[in-house]
Amino acid sequence: MAMGEQVENQNPAGQPPAYQPAIPDPALQEPALHKAGPEAPGRTTISDTAVAKVAAVAARSVSGVYALGSGTARALSALRDAVGGSDIGQGVRVEVGQTQVAVDINLVAQYGVPLQQLAQKVRAAVYSAVEQFVGLDVIEVNVEINDVHVPGLNDPKTTAEKSARQPAP
Numbered sequence: 001m002a003m004g005e006q007v008e009n010q011n012p013a014g015q016p017p018a019y020q021p022a023i024p025d026p027a028l029q030e031p032a033l034h035k036a037g038p039e040a041p042g043r044t045t046i047s048d049t050a051v052a053k054v055a056a057v058a059a060r061s062v063s064g065v066y067a068l069g070s071g072t073a074r075a076l077s078a079l080r081d082a083v084g085g086s087d088i089g090q091g092v093r094v095e096v097g098q099t100q101v102a103v104d105i106n107l108v109a110q111y112g113v114p115l116q117q118l119a120q121k122v123r124a125a126v127y128s129a130v131e132q133f134v135g136l137d138v139i140e141v142n143v144e145i146n147d148v149h150v151p152g153l154n155d156p157k158t159t160a161e162k163s164a165r166q167p168a169p
Contacts, residue, residue, distance in 0.1 A: 046143065055092045055126045056092045059122050063121075066107075070091070107146070109145050119145060122141075122143050
């Protein structure tokens with residue numbers, strides 16, 4: 001080849017080379033404006049109310065749980081419902097730390113349900129839901145069964161029906 005002669009780059013078959021994108025020089029790239037994923041900077045705060053609601057929904061989903069809360073709490077809830085409010089976390093108390101949570105569940109069981117088994121099922125459901133949906137380690141779930149609901153006994157509807165059927169003295 002003589003000096004000043006240009007040589008076209010061709011592959012052995014005489015074809016022009018395939019397109020190859022240039023590899024960017026990392027030193028010339030602009031820094032990313034944000035990072036996505038778990039290593040991104042920032043802080044997440046999950047309120048006690050949010051954790052309590054997750055735990056309450058999990059506890060209510062267990063067959064054999066009649067209601068959450070004590071008698072007084074349920075009476076206040078009925079009043080709150082009558083005026084248009086709600087407290088889905090009723091009967092649940094939580095203590096939330098940076099990475100851990102402790103949960104106390106107060107409930108009324110349905111009559112005929114083995115209470116120890118019910119407590120274990122509620123405990124398992126709450127552990128699972130809080131760890132899955134909230135992402136905190138559950139250190140304990142305390143279950144207090146404060147009453148047993150017996151159908152027909154002390155039901156407001158049943159009591160009202162009985163009163164209506166009884167003749168006045």
